Amino acid sequence: MVKGDNINDIIDHKLFSEDDIHEMCVRLGAQLTKDYAGKRPLVVGALKGAIYFLTDLTRQMDVAHQLDFLDVSSYGDGFESTGKIKVVTDLAADVKDRDVLIIEDIVDTGLTLKFMKDLIKKRGAKSVKCCAMLNKEARRNVDVDVDYFGSKVGNEFVVGYGLDFLNMYRNLPYVGVLKPEVIQKYVNK
Ligand SMILES: O=P(O)(O)OC[C@H]1O[C@H](OP(=O)(O)OP(=O)(O)O)[C@H](O)[C@@H]1O
Numbered sequence: 064m065v066k067g068d069n070i071n072d073i074i075d076h077k078l079f080s081e082d083d084i085h086e087m088c089v090r091l092g093a094q095l096t097k098d099y100a101g102k103r104p105l106v107v108g109a110l111k112g113a114i115y116f117l118t119d120l121t122r123q124m125d126v127a128h129q130l131d132f133l134d135v136s137s138y139g140d141g142f143e144s145t146g147k148i149k150v151v152t153d154l155a156a157d158v159k160d161r162d163v164l165i166i167e168d169i170v171d172t173g174l175t176l177k178f179m180k181d182l183i184k185k186r187g188a189k190s191v192k193c194c195a196m197l198n199k200e201a202r203r204n205v206d207v208d209v210d211y212f213g214s215k216v217g218n219e220f221v222v223g224y225g226l227d228f229l230n231m232y233r234n235l236p237y238v239g240v241l242k243p244e245v246i247q248k249y250v251n252k
């Protein structure tokens with residue numbers, strides 16, 4: 064349980080329980096095990112939101128792989144994409160000729176994923192795919208494939224299991240919908 068703010072004051076309702084998320088990881092892990100057999104992919108976690116999903120998902124992947132992280136940010140600490148994406152911390156690994164699998168917590172407008180895929184392709188990767196926990200398709204404003212995902216979500220702001228609001232609430236063990244009034248309280252302040 065998150066200490067500090069009372070969670071009942073900020074969460075409208077739970078969307079995905081710990082069991083739901085575990086099921087997503089098992090299903091996606093089995094699919095990735097098949098698709099990446101013998102490929103030794105470079106698994107790239109998109110910091111910071113993806114770390115919770117990544118650690119559970121990769122433990123369901125029976126595939127030898129290497130791990131790296133990329134911190135690309137467009138939201139800052141806010142909840143609206145600035146549209147300006149920058150690399151905060153770059154990959155350590157050379158992606159040339161590698162099969163790269165990006166792990167994301169959520170794909171929303173798609174801007175972050177498109178930026179990461181384009182960057183990695185430009186550096187000569189053999190393939191670049193993404194596995195996201197959540198796919199907020201209704202908000203997409205660029206054309207980008209989310210190759211694997213756990214579930215679609217509607218146009219609601221979700222927190223927990225890596226997903227943040229103002230860089231908080233990532234440690235909730237489930238995914239919940241943030242109360243609209245919490246957003247209103249902080250917008251334009
Ligand atoms: O599809 P988009 O509209 O680009 O939004 C999705 C991105 O936004 C969040 O990252 P954020 O930049 O907030 O950084 P974080 O992972 O550190 O929370 C999330 O983790 C995705 O990377």
Ligand code: HPA
Pocket residue numbers: 138169171219220221222226227228
């Ligand atoms: O719904 C969301 N929650 C948290 N972070 C996000 N980044 C894009 N969309 C979201």
